[in-house]
Amino acid sequence: MVRRYLRLLTVQLKASGLQALQYRADFFTDGFTSLCWVFTALAPLFVVYSSRPEVEGWSFGEALLVVGWFTLLQGILEGAINPSLTGVVEHIRKGTLDFVLLKPADAQFLVSTQRFLPWRAFNVLTGLGLFIYAFLLLGRGPSPLGLLTSLLLLGTSTVLLYSLWILTVSAAFFVVRVDNLTYLFTSIFDFARWPSSVFKGVAKGALTLVFTYVIPLALMTTFPAEAMLGRLPALSLVGAVVGSAAFAWVARRVWIRSIGHYTSASS
Amino acid sequence: MNARGLLRALPTMLRVSFAESVAYRAEMFVWVLSTTMPLVNMVLWMAVAKSAPVGNFGQADFVGYFLATFAVRQLTSAWAAWLINWEVKQGTLAMRLLRPISPLWGYASDNVAGFPMRVVVALPVVLLSIALVGADKAVPQHAWQWGLFLVAVLGGWAITFLANVAIGALSLFLDSSQKMMEVWMVLFFVCSGYMYPVEFLPEGLRTVIDWLPFRYQMGLPVELMTNAHDLPTALGLVARQWAWVLGMGALAVGLWKQGVKRFAAFGG
Numbered sequence: 001m002v003r004r005y006l007r008l009l010t011v012q013l014k015a016s017g018l019q020a021l022q023y024r025a026d027f028f029t030d031g032f033t034s035l036c037w038v039f040t041a042l043a044p045l046f047v048v049y050s051s052r053p054e055v056e057g058w059s060f061g062e063a064l065l066v067v068g069w070f071t072l073l074q075g076i077l078e079g080a081i082n083p084s085l086t087g088v089v090e091h092i093r094k095g096t097l098d099f100v101l102l103k104p105a106d107a108q109f110l111v112s113t114q115r116f117l118p119w120r121a122f123n124v125l126t127g128l129g130l131f132i133y134a135f136l137l138l139g140r141g142p143s144p145l146g147l148l149t150s151l152l153l154l155g156t157s158t159v160l161l162y163s164l165w166i167l168t169v170s171a172a173f174f175v176v177r178v179d180n181l182t183y184l185f186t187s188i189f190d191f192a193r194w195p196s197s198v199f200k201g202v203a204k205g206a207l208t209l210v211f212t213y214v215i216p217l218a219l220m221t222t223f224p225a226e227a228m229l230g231r232l233p234a235l236s237l238v239g240a241v242v243g244s245a246a247f248a249w250v251a252r253r254v255w256i257r258s259i260g261h262y263t264s265a266s267s
Numbered sequence: 268m269n270a271r272g273l274l275r276a277l278p279t280m281l282r283v284s285f286a287e288s289v290a291y292r293a294e295m296f297v298w299v300l301s302t303t304m305p306l307v308n309m310v311l312w313m314a315v316a317k318s319a320p321v322g323n324f325g326q327a328d329f330v331g332y333f334l335a336t337f338a339v340r341q342l343t344s345a346w347a348a349w350l351i352n353w354e355v356k357q358g359t360l361a362m363r364l365l366r367p368i369s370p371l372w373g374y375a376s377d378n379v380a381g382f383p384m385r386v387v388v389a390l391p392v393v394l395l396s397i398a399l400v401g402a403d404k405a406v407p408q409h410a411w412q413w414g415l416f417l418v419a420v421l422g423g424w425a426i427t428f429l430a431n432v433a434i435g436a437l438s439l440f441l442d443s444s445q446k447m448m449e450v451w452m453v454l455f456f457v458c459s460g461y462m463y464p465v466e467f468l469p470e471g472l473r474t475v476i477d478w479l480p481f482r483y484q485m486g487l488p489v490e491l492m493t494n495a496h497d498l499p500t501a502l503g504l505v506a507r508q509w510a511w512v513l514g515m516g517a518l519a520v521g522l523w524k525q526g527v528k529r530f531a532a533f534g535g
Contacts, residue, residue, distance in 0.1 A: 056317075
């Protein structure tokens with residue numbers, strides 16, 4: 001069973017890889033635009049930290065780590081999650097999801113792996129570059145344990161992102177015109193670019209609650225950055241792992257319920 | 268097509284575009300919700316200003332500034348570049364070219380007719396801003412300020428729209444100019460005052476930005492809305508803005524005229 005799905009995954013990856021190789025120049029154009037967008041994430045930080053050495057307990061180097069995680073996850077989102085799931089919306093609207101449902105494999109697996117954009121992985125490289133720069137500024141390296149925890153959190157963050165995406169896409173079964181819902185999702189993700197403690201002062205901490213429990217953006221970027229710095233409480237780590245597992249479970253349930261609502265549009 | 272024919276056609280075109288914007292109101296609402304960038308930056312700056320004000324800006328000033336940014340963004344946004352890219356690629360630009368009126372008027376009327384719906388969205392935000400920080404930090408105080416603000420919003424929209432047309436027209440030379448539009452957007456984000464008031468930038472950089480178009484797309488209307496300038500400064504800045512409108516207009520029309528000659532209607 002697992003081997004069959006692994007084989008399917010390699011097939012899907014190979015198809016996307018071949019397609020990407022046809023457009024090799026995209027590596028440079030995507031890379032260039034990725035660097036440009038990173039600059040927009042950094043520009044406010046430069047301006048902020050030119051007037052203050054520290055904001056809500058985060059120095060420039062530490063805040064840079066959060067931006068690094070934001071960029072890295074954006075790469076995962078745009079390279080591995082977004083392209084497939086935008087395809088699902090298209091399938092639902094045109095009614096071609098029939099062909100996916102007919103295949104003898106899990107539909108969620110098939111739609112989630114149908115398309116990858118490997119060149120977008122450039123964002124991941126940029127994120128790694130930011131980590132190195134940040135630790136150079138901090139004048140020390142991450143602890144091995146911290147690095148290990150942050151790798152674990154990379155896993156949970158990816159699961160969270162993916163689950164949130166599945167939830168968004170499930171909405172497409174009910175309201176068909178959601179191609180810009182995907183855009184909405186990306187712009188809400190923008191809130192993850194600052195350390196989550198900056199939200200403390202807004203609306204008496206209500207925003208912090210929202211971004212920790214409802215849309216767990218804080219878990220995705222701030223937690224791994226704190227883990228790298230070796231100051232993430234163990235309880236938060238457990239919370240992140242349990243929370244992301246719960247989110248994934250809910251997303252799976254919702255997907256199964258929603259797919260029951262699918263009415264082939266064209267035929 | 269002469270000016271009289273244009274004047275006769277425009278009301279109808281605007282009516283059609285307005286009906287379209289009403290029909291797709293849910294979609295527009297989602298677009299509005301996805302304008303999170305001013306809010307993302309508002310919370311950051313509020314946290315920064317919590318202990319002490321930054322320059323002339325306290326927490327309340329930041330709230331006023333970024334809510335104004337949100338409202339101005341609604342009123343000055345344009346998306347013609349993406350539309351032109353799409354229509355060139357699909358070949359459907361041919362349908363527009365068949366009409367006895369320049370497609371540019373069609374794109375403009377699509378944009379302008381969305382205004383009433385966008386005002387409906389911007390207004391509650393402005394009211395919220397007045398309720399949160401008081402009228403003197405949220406809206407213009409004198410008649411001349413209102414007048415200049417409206418001129419600046421119109422100018423800001425015009426620069427945005429014409430830049431969109433110019434970059435969109437490049438797709439006729441380059442097959443696709445979407446990446447170029449992305450680069451433009453990045454420059455806009457960084458230089459326009461969309462993410463932070465431009466006065467926080469170092470002196471040298473600000474002189475450069477004063478000569479670039481981006482600040483006049485967003486920063487200037489927002490500054491006029493939050494009463495940052497006295498009359499002579501404001502007049503000078505608005506004059507520069509309109510110089511950019513003229514320059515960008517000439518560039519856009521020139522590129523478009525040269526580009527359309529190359530249009531080959533693939534796929535259409």
